[in-house]
Amino acid sequence: MKIDSKYIPIYISAILAIGIFIGGLLDFxxxxxxxxxxxxxxxxxxxxxxxxxxxxxxxxxxxxxxxxVDNILAQLDPHSVYVPPTQQAEVAENMKGDFVGIGVRFYVYKDTVAIVQPIENGPSAKAGIKAGDRILFADGTKLFGRKLPTDSLFAKLKGKEGTEVVLTVYRKSEKRKIEFKIKRDVIPLKSVDVALMLNPSTAYIKINRFAETTYEEFKTNLLRLKAQGAKTLVINLRDNGGGYMEEAIAIADELLGNRKLIVFTKNKKGRVEKTYATERGEFEKGRLFVLINENSASASEILAGAVQDNDRGTIVGRRSFGKGLVQREMDFKDGSAVRLTVARYYTPTGRSIQKPYEKGSEQYFEESETRFKNGELYAKDSIKVAANLKFKTPKGKIVYGGGGIVPDVFVPIEYENADEATVYLMESGIVGNFVFEQLDKNRNAFKGLSFEQFLDKMNATDVYFDIFEDFMVKHVKGIQLRKSKWVVKRYLNAEFARQLYGEKAYYDIVLKDDVMIKKVLSKK
Incomplete structure (x- = not known):
């Protein structure tokens, strides 16, 4: 399906990388x-x-x-890639876990920089910037009506820590211009989206990638949730494409007993490096569930594989992506880099979960799409396992290599009578843009409502579903939302809640009807 480009949000790219920096590869x-x-x-x-x-x-x-360079790397494997200087800067920032800026979520709406949300406790929020504000000028430079490229906009809003930028903002709700002097500060790029209690004894932590700060974020939240009474832990790795291997290993260390093997790697020379858990684990005894799906890859599979192969917890969901290769990032002097596969990794039972790539990158990445066609996203019996790559865990459970982590408890993709394309659509940025535009028309309609009153208001009407359906018919070819109406309404309500009440409110709505969560909570 083709989405109108003007509705694609301007967010910091979530490109994934493993960072070990070594000198140049080619000397001209x-x-x-x-x-x-x-x-x-x-x-x-x-x-x-x-x-x-x-x-x-x-x-x-x-x-x-x-x-x-691209052509040379194309002869190797799908994960050995060249990263141009402009992209490499984004990658480094995203994986660092923070950046210096003014602290807002925004996108360009009708050629104007519109504030979707100021980041809580960030410089803009402290200065008084509100959702719905338009940034007209930054230090006197006109930002509206110019179709500025993303990097130019970021250059005006980012800068060195402690430096100031003067913003001229138009506040639609008050029909006036306001000038703000904002001191740039370090803004965290969270890799843990949310950490909350599902019930008095069950904690939930969602990790979106493995960046430099992921283990620190995980540990801080784990200790907080344990203090709240968590006896069961659910780690959500769905749609987590990986990142730094070391961060996944550190999290596995918190879950596994002393001297339990977490992972081992083997390079072209046959050198094997094994990594074991230490004595420091904060959650070695409680019940543990790890959620995965077809987009869980790399470092996510290392963590899930360590849990499964050590009989430490239950893997819930669908077969993971199947990436068992380790990349090392090597810098060139011009700021570009190459990510070169330097080893394979193996789960504790000795299995490689790397799926085949001999037929080329295009077919390799399209393999995920074939899972729709062969039915494996709907029925566990349709998963094609490599019968000759059978391994056994310490407690005798059979696990397979050769193409991802097969879950212990299978959960089909979304729900009865729900179209899978609709589900993916509802988790995309286009929903956030639509909700912003609806709020922008009449933000006062929600003013003063408690969260409970908000839910009653949204559940009592189909008006936003109807508007969204018309909106999508115009911009996405072949989309049919009516048969998945309840899924669409849930995600619309959740996005309205996020923009009005914050990130936790979004998950309070989404998790309530999450089938994998229901499956976990049904396990006694």
Missing amino acids: STENQLSPTNSSKAKLNQLIDFIDNEYVDDIDTDSIVDRT
């Missing part, structure tokens, strides 16, 4: 003679020099080099 030498010890590399360097110095037309040799 100016020597004319080929080195007898490394003639292939020298030939590539010399060819670039020939083109640069002798070719009849002016050629951007940098772009040639970029394409050459």
